[in-house]
Amino acid sequence: MSITTHMLTGATGFVGSAILLELLLRTNDPIVAIVRASSGQTPERRLHDTLEAVAQGFGLDEAWRSQLGRLRVVAGDITAPGCGVEETLPAARWVVWHAAASLQYQDRHREQIERTNIEGTRNTLALASALGAELFHHVSTAYVAGRRIGLVAPVPGDLTLVNNHYERSKVIGEQLVMASGHRYRIFRPGIVIGHARTKYALNYNGMYGFLRGLIKFRDVLDRTQPGLSTRTVVQMRCDEVGELGLVTVDEVAREVVLLAQRDAPVGIYHITNPTAPNVAETIHTLFDLARLPRPTFVNDEAGYSTLDRKLSERLEFYRSYLVNPKQFCRASVQDVLGEESSPGLALPPEQILTFGRGYAAQVEAERVDVPVSR
Numbered sequence: 001m002s003i004t005t006h007m008l009t010g011a012t013g014f015v016g017s018a019i020l021l022e023l024l025l026r027t028n029d030p031i032v033a034i035v036r037a038s039s040g041q042t043p044e045r046r047l048h049d050t051l052e053a054v055a056q057g058f059g060l061d062e063a064w065r066s067q068l069g070r071l072r073v074v075a076g077d078i079t080a081p082g083c084g085v086e087e088t089l090p091a092a093r094w095v096v097w098h099a100a101a102s103l104q105y106q107d108r109h110r111e112q113i114e115r116t117n118i119e120g121t122r123n124t125l126a127l128a129s130a131l132g133a134e135l136f137h138h139v140s141t142a143y144v145a146g147r148r149i150g151l152v153a154p155v156p157g158d159l160t161l162v163n164n165h166y167e168r169s170k171v172i173g174e175q176l177v178m179a180s181g182h183r184y185r186i187f188r189p190g191i192v193i194g195h196a197r198t199k200y201a202l203n204y205n206g207m208y209g210f211l212r213g214l215i216k217f218r219d220v221l222d223r224t225q226p227g228l229s230t231r232t233v234v235q236m237r238c239d240e241v242g243e244l245g246l247v248t249v250d251e252v253a254r255e256v257v258l259l260a261q262r263d264a265p266v267g268i269y270h271i272t273n274p275t276a277p278n279v280a281e282t283i284h285t286l287f288d289l290a291r292l293p294r295p296t297f298v299n300d301e302a303g304y305s306t307l308d309r310k311l312s313e314r315l316e317f318y319r320s321y322l323v324n325p326k327q328f329c330r331a332s333v334q335d336v337l338g339e340e341s342s343p344g345l346a347l348p349p350e351q352i353l354t355f356g357r358g359y360a361a362q363v364e365a366e367r368v369d370v371p372v373s374r
Contacts, residue, residue: 036077051064206246242326255341
């Protein structure tokens with residue numbers, strides 16, 4: 001009988017690198033990572049540098065290094081037919097993990113979003129078919145829920161309810177997986193933040209992108225008129241009693257690998273925080289980190305000032321997280337993992353501060369751009 005071999009896309013990304021480390025530490029199986037060359041780096045060097053940074057950031061001991069003999073790096077690009085893989089891959093019981101994605105959302109990036117999240121998924125599925133893969137693990141997002149409210153069941157997304165091109169592309173990606181004929185598990189993480197213990201994050205999207213937008217807005221105000229930011233209280237549309245689906249990257253990786261190891265049924269799994277924080281409290285904390293007065297929450301945008309609209313435009317991608325209050329049903333996860341499922345991580349304001357403080361300081365010091373992972 002052939003041995004199980006894992007194939008992973010997105011291994012240099014935030015979630016993908018965490019999954020790769022989890023597979024190295026929790027299994028004894030061979031792993032193939034499909035990695036693009038980038039910025040003059042070979043795929044091997046690019047992945048090695050990523051794993052070094054993430055393992056150190058997570059505070060891992062040296063045990064992961066002893067497992068690297070099971071890891072093979074293959075040059076490829078999910079946006080190319082066959083994922084651009086030219087090497088001959090051996091016969092095996094292949095299990096595919098598709099974690100590569102674009103996190104862009106704006107109209108001007110639509111072509112790149114679709115090329116990565118839709119065509120990239122189609123190409124990865126085709127490669128899985130060519131290899132005769134037994135299982136296809138697809139990393140999506142809980143926010144394919146779009147404008148749904150209340151308790152969101154792990155059911156297919158609805159294209160009529162999406163908020164932006166990113167959500168649309170992820171719904172279509174899921175549809176491709178479900179229609180492919182492969183046995184599949186679709187994993188839907190919430191808004192992924194840094195490691196629960198060390199707070200380390202490889203890429204700064206999601207909550208961090210929101211914080212960066214606030215800091216940039218403050219800078220614009222103060223360039224317009226020194227001290228203006230301290231006197232400006234903006235209005236923000238927000239459901240004050242809703243939850244913000246923040247989940248740590250280590251818990252995402254732990255749960256998806258455990259679900260695979262426990263042979264979870266074909267289906268959809270919400271990889272979310274069962275003790276997600278309150279939206280209003282979290283937004284207040286992020287405004288504090290950005291050194292802006294806390295906003296006034298409103299139910300609609302009818303009374304917005306020019307400055308309110310400017311901030312809303314800057315934070316366009318994140319607006320859907322603040323309205324249409326929802327909770328994500330985790331019954332399918334709990335049915336499989338039982339007591340091994342995540343107990344959740346309480347994220348009161350003081351915890352949010354610890355996750356955001358380092359990045360806020362980095363933005364203040366360097367004015368860095370938010371990286372996009374694929």
